[in-house]
Amino acid sequence: MKAVEIKKGIYWVGAIDYNLRSFHGYTTPRGTTYNAYLVIDEKTTLIDTVKAPFKDELLKRVSSVVNPKEIDYLIANHVEMDHSGSASAVVEQAGDIEVICTAKGEDFLHAHYPGSTEWNIRTVGSEDTLNIGKRNLSFIPAPMLHWPDTMFTYSASDRVLFSNDGFGQHIATPRRFCDEAGDWNVFGEAQKYYANILMPYSRMAAKKLDELKGVPVDVVCPSHGVIFREKGDINRIVSLYKSWAAGESKEKAVIVYDTMYNSTEKMARAIDDGLRSMGVDTRIFNLRVSDLSDIMSEVLDAAAVIVGSSTLNNGPMPSIGGFLTYLKGLRPRGKIGFAFGSYGWGGGAVKAINQELEATGFELPVEGFQTRFVPGRDALSQSFKRGVQLANQIKRR
Ligand code: FEO
Numbered sequence: 001m002k003a004v005e006i007k008k009g010i011y012w013v014g015a016i017d018y019n020l021r022s023f024h025g026y027t028t029p030r031g032t033t034y035n036a037y038l039v040i041d042e043k044t045t046l047i048d049t050v051k052a053p054f055k056d057e058l059l060k061r062v063s064s065v066v067n068p069k070e071i072d073y074l075i076a077n078h079v080e081m082d083h084s085g086s087a088s089a090v091v092e093q094a095g096d097i098e099v100i101c102t103a104k105g106e107d108f109l110h111a112h113y114p115g116s117t118e119w120n121i122r123t124v125g126s127e128d129t130l131n132i133g134k135r136n137l138s139f140i141p142a143p144m145l146h147w148p149d150t151m152f153t154y155s156a157s158d159r160v161l162f163s164n165d166g167f168g169q170h171i172a173t174p175r176r177f178c179d180e181a182g183d184w185n186v187f188g189e190a191q192k193y194y195a196n197i198l199m200p201y202s203r204m205a206a207k208k209l210d211e212l213k214g215v216p217v218d219v220v221c222p223s224h225g226v227i228f229r230e231k232g233d234i235n236r237i238v239s240l241y242k243s244w245a246a247g248e249s250k251e252k253a254v255i256v257y258d259t260m261y262n263s264t265e266k267m268a269r270a271i272d273d274g275l276r277s278m279g280v281d282t283r284i285f286n287l288r289v290s291d292l293s294d295i296m297s298e299v300l301d302a303a304a305v306i307v308g309s310s311t312l313n314n315g316p317m318p319s320i321g322g323f324l325t326y327l328k329g330l331r332p333r334g335k336i337g338f339a340f341g342s343y344g345w346g347g348g349a350v351k352a353i354n355q356e357l358e359a360t361g362f363e364l365p366v367e368g369f370q371t372r373f374v375p376g377r378d379a380l381s382q383s384f385k386r387g388v389q390l391a392n393q394i395k396r397r
Helices: 052-063 085-094 103-112 115-120 184-214 231-245 263-277 291-302 318-330 350-358 375-397
Strands: 003-008 010-012 013-017 032-034 037-039 045-046 071-075 098-101 120-122 129-131 136-141 151-155 158-162 219-222 250-258 281-286 302-308 336-343 369-372
Touching: 003 219, 013 052, 013 318, 052 085, 071 085, 071 184, 085 115, 085 350, 098 103, 103 115, 103 120, 115 369, 136 184, 151 250, 184 231, 184 318, 250 263, 250 291, 250 318, 250 375, 263 281, 263 302, 263 375, 291 302, 291 318, 302 318, 302 350, 318 350, 336 350, 336 375, 369 375
Parallel strands: 045 071, 071 098, 098 120, 158 219, 250 281, 250 302, 302 336, 336 369
Antiparallel strands: 003 010, 010 037, 013 032, 037 045, 129 136, 136 151, 151 158
């Protein structure tokens, strides 16, 4: 297990987790990497560590460059355990080491690792720099990207930004750079990552991107997935982040539903036909067979989300409740939509879904509607028309 030099004196020393399939509920069918970076200068500096079970992989990679005892500084950009899980092992090996983090980071370290109260910790903010020899490292607090403690580290002399979760992707490839990643769908995975991890913090992301404008960067080193070093790749990921952070959307609608006897599904297909007849791109997800994190990736840049459910016990199906809870937590901005579904006697799902969509901040320019039992020609025609109406609203925006 060898380190990979990414720029003179800067090495990737992280770990590859091929087997991870869920990252706190977000499905990761392609695994992930925990990226840590070693900077060799007069003072040896490690930026972030890896999840605890991978500590030996980290230490072996460090050892391929330098004895871990020689690490002088550990910069903890973010205390979530996928990055700090091996910090105790590193501190133990190094002995005389200073840990650098934000004030919030120190608080979080103590809450995770009781032994850290004995560590030599220096807290830093945007005004601080750390001289490690030829390099002065600076710090860019980036609260909520992804936790309140998060910061980026920047080496001006190398023009390298260590952006932690920012610009990350869950991909367990042995290839280290975006330009080597071939058909690994780096930008699609970055979209899924943003949608499921960073979407609620889009205002902070937009502010941070603004602050970084004009900062010369040749290499972006996130803490998950591949590294961006080609100008075109850096421009593309930054431009995508700007668009996602601004809540920009395409002429696209996402239809999400659950169905008991396919009545709601028939309505979904008719709504889809209506939207498509107007040239709006669509994605349809039956919640029984679809993954929430994949759906959110599509929701991120869609103008509309339409939610359908059969009525069960006077409300929506349980899967719809789960979807709406997750959606609300991710706080998508500027979306429109409506609810639909079939019912037998009392109904109730459509009303409950509309209420929840409104509570999530959706505008509902098209009236939600329900059909008793099996939709006939009229109900399907109404469904088609609702699709057309919503398409008109999307095109007006
Ligand atoms: Fe990759 Fe928020 O940790």
